[in-house]
Amino acid sequence: MEKRKLNFWQIWNMSFGFLGIQMGFALQNANASRILQIFGADVHELSWFWIVAPLMGLIVQPVIGHYSDNTWGRFGRRKPYFLVGAIFASIGLVLLPQADMFIAFLPALWVGAGMLMIMDASFNVAMEPFRALVGDNLRTDQRTLGFSVQTALIGFGAVIGSWMPYALANWFGVSNETAQGVVPTNLILSFIIGAVILIISILITIFTTKEYTPEELESFEEDHTPAAIEKNSNDIEKSSLMDIFEDFKKMPTTMRQLSWVQFFSWFGLFGMWVFATPAIAQHIYGLPHTDSTSVSYQDAGDWVGILFGVYNLVSAFYAFALPYIAKKLGRKNTHAISLVIGGLGLLSIYILPDKNWLVVSMIGIGIAWASILAMPYAILAGSISPKKMGVYMGIFNFFIVIPQIINALIGGPLVKYAYGNHAIYALMMSGVSFLIAASLVYIVKDVDDIVQYKKNE
Numbered sequence: 001m002e003k004r005k006l007n008f009w010q011i012w013n014m015s016f017g018f019l020g021i022q023m024g025f026a027l028q029n030a031n032a033s034r035i036l037q038i039f040g041a042d043v044h045e046l047s048w049f050w051i052v053a054p055l056m057g058l059i060v061q062p063v064i065g066h067y068s069d070n071t072w073g074r075f076g077r078r079k080p081y082f083l084v085g086a087i088f089a090s091i092g093l094v095l096l097p098q099a100d101m102f103i104a105f106l107p108a109l110w111v112g113a114g115m116l117m118i119m120d121a122s123f124n125v126a127m128e129p130f131r132a133l134v135g136d137n138l139r140t141d142q143r144t145l146g147f148s149v150q151t152a153l154i155g156f157g158a159v160i161g162s163w164m165p166y167a168l169a170n171w172f173g174v175s176n177e178t179a180q181g182v183v184p185t186n187l188i189l190s191f192i193i194g195a196v197i198l199i200i201s202i203l204i205t206i207f208t209t210k211e212y213t214p215e216e217l218e219s220f221e222e223d224h225t226p227a228a229i230e231k232n233s234n235d236i237e238k239s240s241l242m243d244i245f246e247d248f249k250k251m252p253t254t255m256r257q258l259s260w261v262q263f264f265s266w267f268g269l270f271g272m273w274v275f276a277t278p279a280i281a282q283h284i285y286g287l288p289h290t291d292s293t294s295v296s297y298q299d300a301g302d303w304v305g306i307l308f309g310v311y312n313l314v315s316a317f318y319a320f321a322l323p324y325i326a327k328k329l330g331r332k333n334t335h336a337i338s339l340v341i342g343g344l345g346l347l348s349i350y351i352l353p354d355k356n357w358l359v360v361s362m363i364g365i366g367i368a369w370a371s372i373l374a375m376p377y378a379i380l381a382g383s384i385s386p387k388k389m390g391v392y393m394g395i396f397n398f399f400i401v402i403p404q405i406i407n408a409l410i411g412g413p414l415v416k417y418a419y420g421n422h423a424i425y426a427l428m429m430s431g432v433s434f435l436i437a438a439s440l441v442y443i444v445k446d447v448d449d450i451v452q453y454k455k456n457e
Contacts, residue, residue: 003139003212008149013208014137015150017082019157020194020201021126024093024119026161026312027194029273030305031187032116035097037292038183039109043278043423044416047408049113050274054404056120058397060128065395068129076211078129078136085126086202090195092119097183097191108181126202128397135381136212144326144378148319151373155316155366160197162309164190166302176298184298251395252383257444258376259399261437265339265372267403268433271411271426272346272365277304279423284355289421303355307362314366315373322374332441335375339438342368346431350424368434379446 006014033046041049068078092115099111134146168186169176176184281287281300291297318338326334345364352358380396411426419425 003137005139006137006142010209011138011142011146011149012153013205014133015130015146015153015205016208017086017126017202017205018130018150019153019160020086020198021089021123021130022154022157022312023161023201024089024194024198025123026158026308027093027164027191028096028116028119030162030277030308031165031190031301032096033274033277034292034298034301035183035187036109036112036116037278038178039099039112039181040107041109043275043289043421044412046278047274047411047415049116050270051405051408052113052117052120054270054401054408056117056124058401058405060121060124064125064128065132068132072214077214078133078211079206079209081129082126082202082206085122085124086198087122089119089122089126090198092116092122093191093195093198097188100181100183103181124397130205131377133209133211134377135384136217137209143381144323144331144374147374147378147381148322148370151319151322151370152316154373155312155314155319155370157201158312159309159316161190161194162305162307162312164193164305166306169302176302177295178293178298180293186302252380254383254445255380255396258380258396260440261335261444262376262396262399263403264433264437264440265368266400267407268343268346268430268437269369269372270404270407271430271433274407274411275415275423275426276308277301279349279427280304280307280355280358282422283350283424284358289423307358310359310362311366311369314363315370318367318370319374322370326375326378331375331379331446332444335371335379336438336441338367338371338375339434339441342366342371343431343434343438346427346434349427379444 032050036046036049037043064081068081071077071080073080096112096115096119099115100108102108102111130150134143134150138146165176165184165186168174168189169184174186174189176186178184277300278289280303281291281297282289285296285300287294287297287300322334329337341364343364345361345368348361348364349358352361376396414429415421415423415426
């Protein structure tokens, strides 16, 4: 048996939930630091609050991957996890910027950090099965397209989420003024809208996408040539949660090689997300590092949202080009070149003269972001058994979250003690990390490319 070939709109609907997930994620990435500073966090403390995100990914994704691999019921295999994750993420989105309503019981800063934890855990519950679903449902020759469409939807969702606070304040007249401990109205409303769109987009995927049964996936595995090449002994008759550790030891060679690429890619991304707002407020707007409540700082924060939207918009369109570029250059070359462009984009922030020029930097970052979201997964999927797609996608997340945890632990002290509270140098470190990741791409063995080469001989 062979998996059916899906048309573009079937692939689009299958990943549509990612639009809402990434919209929520973008609202968090662009605004969580600002919200936490409003609630009283210092600049050098921000990375410590952000450590919640990778910790949740480290714990949640492999567990959810394992259970979704071994779930089948009337609602399907991956779909129940989408819905539960979306519901709890929506609750976190609504309550994070309104944490001050609990001030009578707990400090708003700690409530906000708790909501950040709930959001991150829930995003991870929803995201990991989406990655696995693409591997489940698509044939080898459609995987790059599948992950590219997913990346495009991530980009479009992130654009909407990133731009919404700026749009509400500047186009619709919603106030972005704040006082100590009070989040601006445009941010509160943005997070509520994000929560609604998240639920709707997840429901579209649930009602339009069919999943293969375990029996069908078993029949496909018999002819899964890339997995046969790896010969990783992935077939286990009786599965338990403890098998995750055994799976980790037996991970495919390709995954081990990609882990280093992922480490430096996500170390750089985390530094950008955490420190972009204070870095740009200081370096471009000329504000002191202690300023977090002035109108100028809120303007800087809103502009960072616009910039994040730009790089996500670039990534959405670049994602459509990735299958064609990869076909010409190979997936490894495509990923390496994209990372170099992104690294140069980050480094350029230091020398650009004003906020408008930062759009140029974001174009480079968007190219790298699209490739980071698509190419490693397209390369990885060819080396994994269908029966282990979920758990290995979850384990692969280790190499996304571990560098973020390390950056979270050392990023704040570096800004305070090594960089003299100049957060711009954290962004420079991120650019260097992208360049290191690009150099490491060439140690990776792309199993699908090997199979295709042998077919063409």
